[in-house]
Amino acid sequence: MRAIYKIIFTGSLVAQFIPLTVLNIPVYNYLIIFNCLLSVVLTTSDASPLWQCCEETFSDPCSIHKHVSNLHADEIEQLTTAALDLMLSQSEGEKDENESQLKDTSSWIPETSHVSEEKLSKGPGEVLLYYCYCQIQDPKLICAWQSELCSKLCLTGKVRVATEGINGTVGGTKTGTSLYIKAMLSHPIFKVMLVEDFKISEGSAECFHELKVGVYKEIVPMGVDPDIISYRLAGTHLEPEEFHKQVQSLLEDGSSKIDTILLDCRNFYESKIGQFRNCLAPDIRKFSYFPAYVDKNLDLFRNKKVLMYCTGGIRCERGSAYLRSKNVCKEVYQLKGGIHKYLEQFPEGFYRGKLFVFDERYAISFNNDIISDCRYCGAPWDQYQLCSTDFCCQLVLSCPSCREKGHTACCLVCQAKEQMTSYSLSHKEECECTDSRPRIPNDTL
Numbered sequence: 072m073r074a075i076y077k078i079i080f081t082g083s084l085v086a087q088f089i090p091l092t093v094l095n096i097p098v099y100n101y102l103i104i105f106n107c108l109l110s111v112v113l114t115t116s117d118a119s120p121l122w123q124c125c126e127e128t129f130s131d132p133c134s135i136h137k138h139v140s141n142l143h144a145d146e147i148e149q150l151t152t153a154a155l156d157l158m159l160s161q162s163e164g165e166k167d168e169n170e171s172q173l174k175d176t177s178s179w180i181p182e183t184s185h186v187s188e189e190k191l192s193k194g195p196g197e198v199l200l201y202y203c204y205c206q207i208q209d210p211k212l213i214c215a216w217q218s219e220l221c222s223k224l225c226l227t228g229k230v231r232v233a234t235e236g237i238n239g240t241v242g243g244t245k246t247g248t249s250l251y252i253k254a255m256l257s258h259p260i261f262k263v264m265l266v267e268d269f270k271i272s273e274g275s276a277e278c279f280h281e282l283k284v285g286v287y288k289e290i291v292p293m294g295v296d297p298d299i300i301s302y303r304l305a306g307t308h309l310e311p312e313e314f315h316k317q318v319q320s321l322l323e324d325g326s327s328k329i330d331t332i333l334l335d336c337r338n339f340y341e342s343k344i345g346q347f348r349n350c351l352a353p354d355i356r357k358f359s360y361f362p363a364y365v366d367k368n369l370d371l372f373r374n375k376k377v378l379m380y381c382t383g384g385i386r387c388e389r390g391s392a393y394l395r396s397k398n399v400c401k402e403v404y405q406l407k408g409g410i411h412k413y414l415e416q417f418p419e420g421f422y423r424g425k426l427f428v429f430d431e432r433y434a435i436s437f438n439n440d441i442i443s444d445c446r447y448c449g450a451p452w453d454q455y456q457l458c459s460t461d462f463c464c465q466l467v468l469s470c471p472s473c474r475e476k477g478h479t480a481c482c483l484v485c486q487a488k489e490q491m492t493s494y495s496l497s498h499k500e501e502c503e504c505t506d507s508r509p510r511i512p513n514d515t516l
Contacts, residue, residue: 176216179258180223181250190246191225196275198228198430199248200411201255202290202385203264204236204302210286213237213260218284224251227279228430231290235297237261238290238385240430242278270383270411278430293389294359306379306391306403311413314406317378318421322349330401331376332516336361336390337427340466344434344443344453345410345424347380354512356505358386362393363511369399371514376402382426384409425453433466445470447478458502460485465502481505 121128122135125142129135139147183191207213210232217230221241226248228241241251252269255261289297309317321327328349335342335352342352351371353364365372377400379387387405395403406413410426414437424442425434433455445452446468455466459479467481480486482504 194244198242198274200240200270202238227276227282230284242274243276291385302388304392305388306405308407311416334379341427373399380406447473460489
């Protein structure tokens with residue numbers, strides 16, 4: 072016996088739609104080509120199938136394709152259009168229902184009546200660092216929710232929201248941050264997140280001047296449209312344990328240094344006070360310079376295995392995607408959870424020095440190594456402070472001894488400007504010592 076597929080154009084959407092979506096029946100090419108909604112009768116057999124329509128029997132796909140196309144094109148078009156309209160209306164109905172639920176931001180604000188105001192505003196504190204790449208249809212709505220949520224929990228910090236996801240670092244009491252994590256994990260948009268995705272360090276709400284929540288094109292400013300270079304193209308994630316093994320192999324095996332690059336994709340002032348041993352740390356000032364750096368140094372990455380890392384992992388998501396888009400590397404890997412998660416497991420591992428953070432702390436320490444030095448005397452020093460000149464926004468490494476001598480600016484140019492009483496600006500500007508740096512370095516191994 073043969074499997075017989077009996078085609079019936081009944082005009083009933085429900086009767087014809089259900090068999091194809093519920094029954095476990097093979098659907099052959101003609102069904103896909105014509106998008107036809109069919110009712111199918113199947114007789115089991117090991118032989119090739121037969122198709123029946125208009126009291127005729129067809130033994131091969133080509134003949135049934137031709138028959139359906141010639142005699143039932145109008146019916147197929149009508150049924151397909153009706154089915155698409157039906158599915159679209161159902162989808163819109165579900166979407167409207169979901170959106171109405173999500174637009175009520177109060178549904179995602181935790182109840183705090185059982186928590187005293189003092190517990191939210193005073194006591195032991197910490198800072199959370201996290202990100203989540205996911206589709207957000209209404210970033211403004213999530214932005215409003217985040218503002219309300221953080222304010223209620225007495226949190227300060229910075230939260231970037233975009234259609235591609237969310238990126239945040241917030242500080243407050245441990246009571247407040249704990250409630251914040253629970254609120255994030257309970258929201259349906261961020262259901263892919265885990266508690267482990269939040270990197271926690273000592274701190275408080277005082278680590279930030281204020282709360283800033285905004286909608287942006289990118290959740291990390293690489294300067295490339297996320298629709299062109301998506302996080303979905305990112306390199307393979309390596310757990311801290313595996314990344315540690317890879318770095319260990321690189322350091323111990325001299326031959327692997329030839330075809331493997333340990334790449335720090337942070338800014339120069341970050342890698343200056345802490346980095347992995349034997350890494351390539353680009354001398355760039357902003358992450359938005361990273362794509363141009365890759366373009367200028369393509370030969371450096373050609374046929375190489377690349378191990379990438381950054382503070383918490385977010386820059387590697389887009390950075391590795393951009394590097395992979397060039398199709399020059401053999402393999403591209405990235406440290407899952409970034410340096411932060413690595414140091415939690417390997418404080419005395421291959422990362423030496425401090426971890427730079429973008430708040431008033433400037434750095435957090437997991438080991439006692441100091442790998443940088445004072446800008447003025449060359450003594451070991453790794454504690455950043457802002458340039459003392461009102462109009463400059465640069466960070467400076469100046470040891471206590473040099474600061475006592477008045478060396479508190481980032482360079483001699485700023486120091487001279489500070490002494491000019493007639494020189495004043497209403498806003499901070501890029502320092503000449505930074506402006507004169509090569510924007511995109513040309514590196515060699």
